[in-house]
Amino acid sequence: MRYFPAACALSLLVAVSASVGEAGTYQADPRAAALVTQGRAQLKAGAVDEAISSFEAALAVDPGYSAIYLDLAEAARLNGMQGKAIHYYRSAQLRDPGNLAAISGEGEALVEKGAVEKARRNLAKLESMCGTKCPETKALAGVIAAAPKPKVLTAEAVQPDPEISKN
Numbered sequence: 251m252r253y254f255p256a257a258c259a260l261s262l263l264v265a266v267s268a269s270v271g272e273a274g275t276y277q278a279d280p281r282a283a284a285l286v287t288q289g290r291a292q293l294k295a296g297a298v299d300e301a302i303s304s305f306e307a308a309l310a311v312d313p314g315y316s317a318i319y320l321d322l323a324e325a326a327r328l329n330g331m332q333g334k335a336i337h338y339y340r341s342a343q344l345r346d347p348g349n350l351a352a353i354s355g356e357g358e359a360l361v362e363k364g365a366v367e368k369a370r371r372n373l374a375k376l377e378s379m380c381g382t383k384c385p386e387t388k389a390l391a392g393v394i395a396a397a398p399k400p401k402v403l404t405a406e407a408v409q410p411d412p413e414i415s416k417n
Contacts, residue, residue: 354390
């Protein structure tokens with residue numbers, strides 16, 4: 251009876267260390283991996299809709315395979331659906347908060363949508379996580395720098411045409 255607390259603590263330690271050791275080694279379902287490979291080939295060939303179907307099928311086969319969300323986001327961006335791409339990038343970040351590719355991709359999609367200030371927040375997050383030298387930070391910084399500048403319109407630039415009407 252006097253060893254019971256020590257035994258409980260030891261078993262808890264073993265259980266936690268075993269689960270932490272197992273967390274980094276996710277093995278994707280081979281069927282899902284094959285569908286992802288097929289989808290990437292379709293994406294390179296320009297068949298975006300077919301690629302999306304392959305990626306969604308892979309996600310149905312293996313919902314825990316987080317890399318599929320990045321592929322779905324890329325396909326959505328190529329299809330012109332930046333809002334959906336942002337959703338997929340955020341889903342990838344929920345599963346892996348330190349996923350630099352998801353943070354950078356979300357920032358790029360935000361720039362494409364016109365939300366440059368939100369993309370700058372993603373850039374600041376990337377810089378705090380990996381610095382200014384990592385490829386994801388450089389890519390997002392380049393996209394933000396190349397973004398079109400908002401047009402500033404002054405009141406003097408817009409003068410109404412004088413209209414004379416008779417009563």
